Each structure stands twice: as C-alpha cells, then as structure tokens.
Amino acid sequence: MNLMRARDLMGLPVVSIASGEDVAEVRDVVYDGEAHRLVGFTLNKRGMFAGRLKAVLTAGSVAAIGPDAVMIDTESAIDDSDGQASGLGDLGAARQVIGNRVLSADGSNLGEVVAVILSTGSEPRAVGYELQPPDRSNTSFVPISAQIALSGENLVVPAEATAFVRNDLAGFGAAVASYRSPELEKNQ
Amino acid sequence: MTTDTFVHVQGRDVVAADSAESIGSVKGFVLDGCGRKIEAIHVDGHGKKATILDWSAVKAFGADAVMAVTGADLSTIDNEHQRAAVRGVVTMLGARVLTVDGREVGAVTDVEFDTDSGIVVRVVTDRGLIEPGQLRSLGSYALVVDDATASTVP
Numbered sequence: 001m002n003l004m005r006a007r008d009l010m011g012l013p014v015v016s017i018a019s020g021e022d023v024a025e026v027r028d029v030v031y032d033g034e035a036h037r038l039v040g041f042t043l044n045k046r047g048m049f050a051g052r053l054k055a056v057l058t059a060g061s062v063a064a065i066g067p068d069a070v071m072i073d074t075e076s077a078i079d080d081s082d083g084q085a086s087g088l089g090d091l092g093a094a095r096q097v098i099g100n101r102v103l104s105a106d107g108s109n110l111g112e113v114v115a116v117i118l119s120t121g122s123e124p125r126a127v128g129y130e131l132q133p134p135d136r137s138n139t140s141f142v143p144i145s146a147q148i149a150l151s152g153e154n155l156v157v158p159a160e161a162t163a164f165v166r167n168d169l170a171g172f173g174a175a176v177a178s179y180r181s182p183e184l185e186k187n188q
Numbered sequence: 189m190t191t192d193t194f195v196h197v198q199g200r201d202v203v204a205a206d207s208a209e210s211i212g213s214v215k216g217f218v219l220d221g222c223g224r225k226i227e228a229i230h231v232d233g234h235g236k237k238a239t240i241l242d243w244s245a246v247k248a249f250g251a252d253a254v255m256a257v258t259g260a261d262l263s264t265i266d267n268e269h270q271r272a273a274v275r276g277v278v279t280m281l282g283a284r285v286l287t288v289d290g291r292e293v294g295a296v297t298d299v300e301f302d303t304d305s306g307i308v309v310r311v312v313t314d315r316g317l318i319e320p321g322q323l324r325s326l327g328s329y330a331l332v333v334d335d336a337t338a339s340t341v342p
Contacts, residue, residue, distance in 0.1 A: 013329060015286060015290075015327075015330060015332065016327070017324055018324075019221070019325050019327045020278075020325040020326050020328070020330050020332045022327075022328070022329035022330075064289040064290050066287065066289045066290020066291045069286055069290040069291075070290060071290045071332075120289075120290070122289065
C-alpha cells in the first residue's frame with residue numbers, strides 16, 4: 001500500500017487522462033475528522049498567482065492519486081456545482097483533527113496529530129494519523145479505525161490499534177494492510 | 189514496414205512531386221489526441237505563417253525527401269489543435285510522461301513511426317520504451333500512458 005501525507009498533495013496538478021491537460025491543482029485537502037474520511041479537494045487554477053477555482057473535486061471522482069499528479073478521467077470529474085452538497089464547502093472539518101492529543105485506551109499520551117495519512121491509487125482514503133510524541137522524538141503512525149473516538153481535543157486509539165503503530169511510512173503501509181483485514185473492514 | 193523517427197527526419201526536405209520544387213523542410217508533427225498517429229507535418233516553409241502538410245497529401249515519406257502530391261497541398265493552420273502543436277504547446281518530443289495512476293516516468297526523447305501510414309510504432313523515453321497501445325492522451329501537460337510494468341520501470 002502506497003501512502004502519502006495529505007498535505008503533500010497540495011500543489012499537485014490535477015490531470016485529465018482523456019486530454020493530457022492539467023486542468024487545476026490541489027489547493028487544500030478536505031478531511032472529515034469525525035468520520036476519519038477523505039472528502040475531496042478544493043482547487044486552484046494552474047500557474048503562479050492563479051486564483052482559487054470554484055469547482056471542487058470529490059474523492060469519489062478521482063481516477064487515481066499518485067506521487068506526481070491527481071488523475072481524473074475527464075474534465076467533467078471536476079464539479080463546480082455541488083461544493084456545498086458534497087461537504088467540501090465545510091473546510092473547518094479538515095483542520096479539527098490536526099493538533100489533537102492522541103491517547104491510548106489505557107490512558108497514555110501517544111502524542112499530537114501532525115498529519116493525515118492517505119492511501120494513494122485508484123481508491124484513495126484516509127488510513128492513519130502521524131503523531132508527534134510528547135518528548136518530540138521521531139514521529140509515529142497510528143492506523144485509523146471506526147473505533148477511534150474523537151472529542152475535538154482528544155483522539156482515543158483502541159488497544160488493538162496500538163500494536164500497529166509504526167515509526168516509518170513504508171512500514172506503516174504494510175501494517176495498515178494487515179490491520180485492515182477483511183473482518184475489520186466489515187466492522188467499519 | 190519502413191519506419192523512421194521524429195529526431196531523424198528533422199529538417200528533411202519537403203518536395204512537391206508535380207513541380208519538383210522544394211517547398212520547405214520538416215519542422216515537427218501534428219498528432220492525434222492520443223499521440224498514436226501523425227495527422228500532419230509541420231513544414232518550415234518560405235512564408236511567415238506556419239504551414240502544415242496533411243498526412244493524406246504525403247505521396248511518399250522518403251529517406252531523403254518527403255514528397256507532397258502538389259505544392260498547393262501546403263496549408264495554413266485552421267484550428268486550435270494544430271496551433272498548439274505548431275507552437276510547441278502540445279508536442280511529443282520532450283513531453284513529460286505520466287501514468288494513469290499519477291506517476292511521472294520520464295520524458296519523450298524520440299518517436300518511431302511507420303512512414304507509410306504515419307502511425308506511431310514506438311515512443312522512446314529516457315527511461316525506456318512505450319508501446320502505442322499504452323498511449324492514452326497527449327496534452328499540453330503530459331503524454332498520459334497506461335502503466336507499463338514491462339517497459340518503463342526505471
């Protein structure tokens with residue numbers, strides 16, 4: 001499983017597979033902290049000093065996310081009508097998870113959320129959070145599950161997820177793949 | 189099948205078969221939206237305006253000269269697609285290669301084509317070869333290709 005930090009998508013071109021044109025670039029990643037769900041992207045026009053586009057791109061309209069571009073099938077994947085309907089108008093949701101304190105089920109402080117981790121490819125979604133431990137040592141990664149409780153200031157990670165915490169993104173990809181076993185998927 | 193390459197044919201004489209007059213030289217190509225076929229040759233002529241020779245007006249794409257049916261077949265550009273190609277906005281040579289899953293896999297260094305049909309036979313990049321079946325679109329940002337595990341892995 002290939003993973004990326006959500007913020008690393010900012011500025012990536014949005015390219016149409018049908019035309020080879022860069023129709024926009026990612027302005028911001030819209031994330032629903034309560035549902036731990038990638039909602040989509042707000043967009044900028046391409047080019048320096050180019051402004052914001054009214055149109056948005058929902059996660060479901062993405063053909064694939066790669067390290068160098070966000071791919072869409074055709075330009076019509078970009079939707080300039082239902083920014084509100086898709087929840088993309090509500091940017092507040094994107095930030096409420098960053099900075100939250102993460103507690104394990106047994107009450108120890110695992111750190112603070114510094115990034116949302118997405119799986120890339122044709123079905124992009126949020127799979128984890130990057131944490132900065134209280135002692136400011138190297139960051140670690142914790143997988144997202146439906147069992148994570150969120151209050152607005154705290155995230156409480158269930159005990160079974162603690163075993164899948166990793167210190168590097170590559171190792172975390174493998175951990176997420178095994179954590180999201182078929183039985184666990186069903187519960188979500 | 190005889191093939192030649194974009195880099196190799198650069199500057200080749202374009203001659204009108206009926207009058208035997210040289211009407212210019214090969215400067216570039218206008219390709220279809222997928223980058224799979226040559227639609228027209230961009231001819232560096234004598235006038236100020238950019239001129240193209242439609243592939244249907246090519247009598248023979250020879251090793252030493254491109255034979256046009258008549259000099260009158262040379263035309264000025266008449267649409268945005270041709271303009272983008274002639275101005276170098278959409279061009280195969282030097283194009284960034286992007287897979288459908290959003291990974292950059294090098295840049296195009298040359299294109300091999302069938303001199304009879306104008307059909308692209310192979311695209312050469314600085315990372316390897318791309319088969320025409322993989323080509324999805326050629327635009328101003330990139331040549332988009334299907335993932336090619338066999339040929340473009342660095």
